Amino acid sequence: MRTWETVVIIHKAANYGYSQREGTEVLLPDNTRQTLSGSDELPVYVTDTATHGTVIPNYPVLQYGHTASGGDAIAGGFVYRGKTVPQLQGKYVFGDISTGRVWYADFKEMLAADDGDPRTLAESHEAGIWWDDPADAPDRGSQLYPSMAPIVKAAYHVRGGRHPELPGRSTLASSGRVDLRFAVDRSGELYVLSKSDGMIRIVTGVGPPLTASRDHQHAR
Numbered sequence: 001m002r003t004w005e006t007v008v009i010i011h012k013a014a015n016y017g018y019s020q021r022e023g024t025e026v027l028l029p030d031n032t033r034q035t036l037s038g039s040d041e042l043p044v045y046v047t048d049t050a051t052h053g054t055v056i057p058n059y060p061v062l063q064y065g066h067t068a069s070g071g072d073a074i075a076g077g078f079v080y081r082g083k084t085v086p087q088l089q090g091k092y093v094f095g096d097i098s099t100g101r102v103w104y105a106d107f108k109e110m111l112a113a114d115d116g117d118p119r120t121l122a123e124s125h126e127a128g129i130w131w132d133d134p135a136d137a138p139d140r141g142s143q144l145y146p147s148m149a150p151i152v153k154a155a156y157h158v159r160g161g162r163h164p165e166l167p168g169r170s171t172l173a174s175s176g177r178v179d180l181r182f183a184v185d186r187s188g189e190l191y192v193l194s195k196s197d198g199m200i201r202i203v204t205g206v207g208p209p210l211t212a213s214r215d216h217q218h219a220r
Helices: 107-113 149-158
Strands: 004-007 025-027 042-045 051-055 062-065 074-079 091-096 102-106 124-132 142-145 180-184 190-194 199-202
Touching: 004 074, 004 091, 062 091, 091 107, 091 180, 102 107, 142 149, 149 190
Parallel strands: 074 180
Antiparallel strands: 004 062, 042 051, 074 091, 091 102, 102 124, 124 142, 180 190, 190 199
């Protein structure tokens, strides 16, 4: 979308507002936005101009903006159902394709936010990534990174990448695209895929945070 990246709960035959809604806001024909107010019914278009009835749209349960604290394009994610990382049980783990940022949210909160009220959103938490670079010398052990971007950049160069940063361009990922994706196996274990360095990594645990904050998980 133009301004917000969103996560929605899918319902049969539901309407999610595009192109007259952008996240939890009204999207006007000139691509400007305004806060929702008054009636929230949208006309149902059967042609470019003809309408038949109205519909009340469904709204996101999570969203982040195209800003420095957000990203360019959501990579989607999965609710963790595995056994290796019990701290992630019932958490929806998702991220941004280009910047490689990773977040998680409680799936129960997401379901509760699917209440028809556009003001209701589940809380998302940014996750740092613990990673032990196999190519560093001397070995520094596991280090905490703010996103997948520096991890993918290091592996990209070790594997022969010739671009000084990462390949590809986007609005916020000025140093190149991570091209982040997620996958799960039949046991529910979570994998992080990054196309720019051609790697598939499995999440093996939750490491200690740098601070005493309880608002962040740090995946290994």
